[in-house]
Amino acid sequence: MRLIKHALLTVITMFSISVNAQENQTIMTKEVIVTKFLNGFNDSSKIGESLALLTDDYHFTSPTGNDNSKIEFIESINELANVLTGVEIKKLAVSGNWVAVNYVFKSSIKGLEESTGNEWFRVENGKIQESHLIYDASEWRKVFENMKK
Numbered sequence: 460m461r462l463i464k465h466a467l468l469t470v471i472t473m474f475s476i477s478v479n480a481q482e483n484q485t486i487m488t489k490e491v492i493v494t495k496f497l498n499g500f501n502d503s504s505k506i507g508e509s510l511a512l513l514t515d516d517y518h519f520t521s522p523t524g525n526d527n528s529k530i531e532f533i534e535s536i537n538e539l540a541n542v543l544t545g546v547e548i549k550k551l552a553v554s555g556n557w558v559a560v561n562y563v564f565k566s567s568i569k570g571l572e573e574s575t576g577n578e579w580f581r582v583e584n585g586k587i588q589e590s591h592l593i594y595d596a597s598e599w600r601k602v603f604e605n606m607k608k
Contacts, residue, residue, distance in 0.1 A: 489582040490551060493558040496580075496587060500564070501545045518589040522596035523603050538606045542566045556581050564594075571598055 487495070492512055499509025510533060519526040519535075526532040536543075543566055550561040558580045563573050576594035580587050 487585060488553075489556070489558050489580075490553050492582050492585065492587065493560060493580045494548065494551070497546045497548060497560065497562065500543060503540070506540075512587050514586045514588050517587060519592070520590075521592040522594065523600055542568050542602075556583055558582060568602060571602065574599070 496509045496512045499505040499507075510529065513529045513532065515529050517526070517529045517532055519532050524535065526535050543564060545565045547563045547565070548560060549563065552559045559577065560580065561575070561577050563575055565573055574594055576592055578590050578592045580590045582588065
């Protein structure tokens with residue numbers, strides 16, 4: 460009887476560990492969420508998956524402007540999508556709810572083929588709540604001004 464109880468307890472414990480492991484596999488880490496978001500800019504067929512990682516009230520700031528919702532952000536990057544050719548992540552660090560990423564964003568614009576950026580992402584409950592992009596925007600401001608015309 461004692462052997463049966465021990466065997467039953469072992470089976471229940473193993474089952475519980477297996478279920479927990481499967482549940483944990485479906486939860487993305489903050490690092491994976493941000494990486495998946497940025498990788499969507501490398502493959503236009505995956506941009507929808509990237510944008511799905513943003514909250515509806517996502518807040519984006521950069522040297523060239525601010526967006527106060529996911530919809531505003533999508534509208535802002537619409538034209539940029541025509542010239543952006545990819546993002547190459549160089550370094551990534553996680554601290555609490557924040558993920559800092561150093562990356563090179565690439566474009567088809569002569570003279571701006573590669574630009575280095577640093578972006579801070581706040582991730583909560585599996586979604587990107589806000590991000591703050593820092594880069595040398597002196598030449599990019601001209602590009603954005605021409606896009607508005």
